[in-house]
Amino acid sequence: MAVNETLSTYSDWSYASGLAVYVLAMGAYAAEYAFGRKPARTEAGQLVGAGAPVAPEPPRPGVIVEPPRATVPERAGRIAVLLTGLGAVFHFASLLLRGLATERMPLGNMYEYVSAVALVGVVAWLVLLRRHNIRRLGLFVLLPLVILLFLAWAVLYAKAAPLxxxxxxxxxxxxxxxxxxxxxxxxxxxxxxxxxxxxxxxxxxxxxxxxxxxxxxxxxxxxxxxxxxxxxxxxxxxxxxxxxxxxxxxxxxxxxxxxxxxxxxxxxxxxxxxxxxxxxxxxxxxxxxxxxxxxxxxxxxxxxxxxxxxxxxxxxxxxx
Known part of the structure; x- marks a missing residue:
């Protein structure tokens, strides 16, 4: 079975691009964590702030209420999430292109296996972000994932080949x-x-x-x-x-x-x-x-x- 070298090359480029975007996302998460305010607590004991929605007071009749502007750390956190999603797109594309290049499931060696494990971790993190106010954990979650991806690229890389x-x-x-x-x-x-x-x-x-x-x-x-x-x-x-x-x-x-x-x-x-x-x-x-x-x-x-x-x-x- 011949390997499509063009798709294999595109897969490698996508992998490197995804890894670079994840590193940028880590920087944005770090900025939010370092410069953001400590999360406050409501009377019910629940965390607010740090990206969590806070119920606004009802506006008085005839008064125009402008939405509160996001602080710089909050913007960094939102950018971090967007970069994480973009990195996941590149990451998924690298596995998809590797599979198309070899006409098989891209799980045939340690490089592909570790890449797939890391992608599942990233997707799971993005899903959790929609259900929980845990965006400030992004730096700590992405750090082991980026390390896994770097080790896969630097130590475990294998050229696209049949099973x-x-x-x-x-x-x-x-x-x-x-x-x-x-x-x-x-x-x-x-x-x-x-x-x-x-x-x-x-x-x-x-x-x-x-x-x-x-x-x-x-x-x-x-x-x-x-x-x-x-x-x-x-x-x-x-x-x-x-x-x-x-x-x-x-x-x-x-x-x-x-x-x-x-x-x-x-x-x-x-x-x-x-x-x-x-x-x-x-x-x-x-x-x-x-x-x-x-x-x-x-x-x-x-x-x-x-x-x-x-x-x-x-x-x-x-x-x-």
Whole structure:
């Protein structure tokens, strides 16, 4: 199968463009976070400001009320969101063009896999922005995603090529796609759980992390986001592992063989199951649950890089 080199080149250009736009978005998020006001609180205890809508007082008859002008940090935050969306368009185009160039799903090597995981994380972040007032978390969310994309470009890049024989199965669409979505979603609760610990430390001692934590959402809000995203991602992780076992039976004649990647994936599943259980148990809510969630994210990243690149196993055919 011949590779369309023109589309492959356009894919690389789109990838680089998306990465550059994400870096610009990080700068805009950083500007809003650094120079924006601390979020205020209403009588009901809910956060306002920092981009959150505040109910205006009803205008008096005959009085023309001009809408309040957005401050410079608020404008920077809005620009950051627009840049994130633009970066996602370039990012998606890079994967689409790679798939068209090779006439296959663009999930055949580590470069494509990491790029797809990061794209899911970006899209999930944009969806959360429409439901929660968490725009000031943008710098902290984009930072690990940009690092992943940079490592994929600098270390994991592979030229567009047909799939290796071991991956030529319809199960790559089912198993790998679901794992990509689950892994990308789990980036967000990993970040928010770490920020939750920072916020709790600041609440316990206002002198700690004052420059960072004072502008974060309340700890309870961060905890709820971590929990809800994990609840959504956990069934996907579960189905992805089951689908992988079915594919293993058809490819290798057994459902499970304790291959290093299978083993660490199972460890990740156990950790996230423990997190959901801890989150539902009164004595383990809060900091203990957050630490479990962070550890789960560490196992996912460990499986993504160390197992794929250092440890030899049956999954090593994907290459880098």
């Amino acid at each position: 290796v024989p071991a991956l030529r199965s319809y199960w790559i669409v089912i198993h790998v796609s679901v794992i990509v979505i689950g892994s990308g979603l789990l980036i967000l609760p990993g970040v928010t759980s770490m920020l939750y610990l920072v916020r709790k430390a600041h609440d316990a001692n206002p002198a700690r992390f004052v420059r960072v934590a004072s502008k974060l959402p309340e700890a309870d809000a961060l905890d709820r986001i971590s929990y809800r995203v994990t609840v959504f991602a956990f069934p996907l992780l579960t189905f992805g592992i089951i689908a992988g076992a079915i594919w293993a039976e058809s490819a290798w004649g057994r459902y499970w063989g304790w291959d290093p990647k299978e083993t660490v994936a199972f460890v990740s599943w156990v950790v996230y199951a423990a997190y959901l259980h801890a989150r539902a148990t009164a004595g383990w809510r809060g900091k203990p649950a957050a630490w479990i969630n962070i550890f789960g994210w560490v196992t996912v990243v460990f499986n993504l890089f160390f197992i794929n690149m250092v440890v030899a196993g049956l999954h090593s055919y994907a290459g880098v």
